[in-house]
Amino acid sequence: MTKDGLRQDDGFFGGADGVYESLIHAHRGLGDEESAALNARLVLILAHEVGDPAVLAAAIALARRSLRPDAEAR
């Protein structure tokens, strides 16, 4: 854990490629709108699984920073 609460160890336990593949497969056959909608639902479910508001806030901050890496992250 870092001070912002996001885990630094391997939360995928060596199975990152399988996790990525399952996310890609989840979108098979969906159009762009449906894919965006699916992602929103996934985020809601996973946010509930995380639960801790501080961790969620740190995740949101990381995601926002990475959206415009050139402007904010350097």
Next chain:
Amino acid sequence: MTPPPRPVPPDPIPALAAGRRPVVVIGAGPVGITCAIDLATRGVPVVVLDEDDTVATGSRAICWAKRTLEIWDRLGIGQPMVDKGVTWSIGRVFRGERELYRFDLLPESGHRRPAFVNLQQYYVEEYLIARARDFPDLIDLRWNHAVTDLAQDGQGARLTVATPDGEQVVEAEWVIAADGARSPTRTRMGLPFPGQRFEERFLIADVRMSADFPTERLFWFAPTFHAGQSALMHRQPDDVFRIDFQLGPDADPELERQPERVMPRIRAIVGEDVPLSLEWCSVYAFRCARLERFVHGRVVFAGDSAHVVSPFGARGGNGGIQDADNLCWKLALVLQGAAPESLIATYDEERGRAADENILNSSRTTTFMTPKTRAERHFRDGVLDLAAEAPFARRLLNAGRLSRPCRLAGLSLQTPDPCPPAAGLGTGDPCADAPVVDAAGGEGWLLDRLGGPFTLLVFADGAAGLDRLAEFAPGLRVVVVMSTAMPGAPTRTADMLHDAQGLAARRYGAGPGTVFLIRPDAHIAARFPSFDAARLADALARAGGRPVAVVEEAA
């Protein structure tokens, strides 16, 4: 463009003598010749038929993994490959000009061989051919011998061969079809080759130049020098660099392989001033596919004829050499009457698992590199954006999962381990290397003592009880790894080694008394916390494909 062919030195070719051969290999590529040498080291005579008389055109397979080098060491051909090859273990991944992360495929010392050497396939073939010529009584290499027909019954196969001296017939107890991705044997036998074809096209170029690029695997997403999605660079011997450019699905292969199209792409990387020459280039698409079964009666498929993958991960050539490593000891045992024919079915079982693993890994890499929808692109770009800051994203970032040997745990030749070790190697794992000191004080490598025959690998802290080992199975090689310096020479029948740095014990997760049964291809067939003659006998029978006596548990 195609470089001039590299002819192999001619052999005088007497006519094929009459009589049934134990093994005929179709295809004198890296896999076919590795098979021939492996069989010859086991005393099995082999005929190798190749339809032309040149080695590979262009560099083709260039990245040879540690495990492949270790197999070639066992066959006496590892050192020339390493001497000529370019050694590397570091990969770096960039997005544009920014380095996202760097990985080390072998971040520890105490191994004889590096993670990889890069060596053009034509050199690999030339060295293998030279080694094969060390076995003139056992290996009959025949160039310009094209198989035109193959028929088999339950006892063997009958091959019709077009030769420079007309048509000949050769009979074989077993045929190894190592005739490549477009395998004529596979076609002749009408075997389907199901899989997934990828639309993406790639330009591959070998450029000879004096440049100071590091001896590392360099991978770029969104490279600044190329409008496509990715590029990959590898250094080869002779100042040759391999550069892969991802071109997209709509690229025109004929157009893109023209030197006047290729050269500006290369100049964009290296600049205008570096003198260079284009050695070879090709535009390719690829597929991931495999035969449903690798063994069809007395015909066994090995290498690209059995399975093909994308090139990202170097799993094609290395997978094929591991096929040879897995198959040849089994064939030798069956031919010598020391194992039932059913042992060959375990080649299909074990290498089928490996092929699935290789296909899975290379397909996943391809998926990452070639997002096909907006959603896929968002995921991919999200990973790249996060990777610089967040370590978890670097685990998702997939620019190639490089070839590693397959683990064989749970398959039928391995003896299940009721108490698998918490750390170190387990049943089915490929043997790890470690520095050792022999009884005469000479420094060497553990892997030099493993592979070849079945071997008992015993960890000990003293000579007590070692006498029993030699009595267990005459003919079984015994290697004893001592945690302490040599207590004299307690036995003539065991190879005594000192684990001076403790690395062997650590890597094998072994304590005093731990015993491993090592297969002829240097995989662990069984592991026991202490020596138990009855259980070892069972494990040895199982590993050789023979019936296992039922062990009655003591009440």
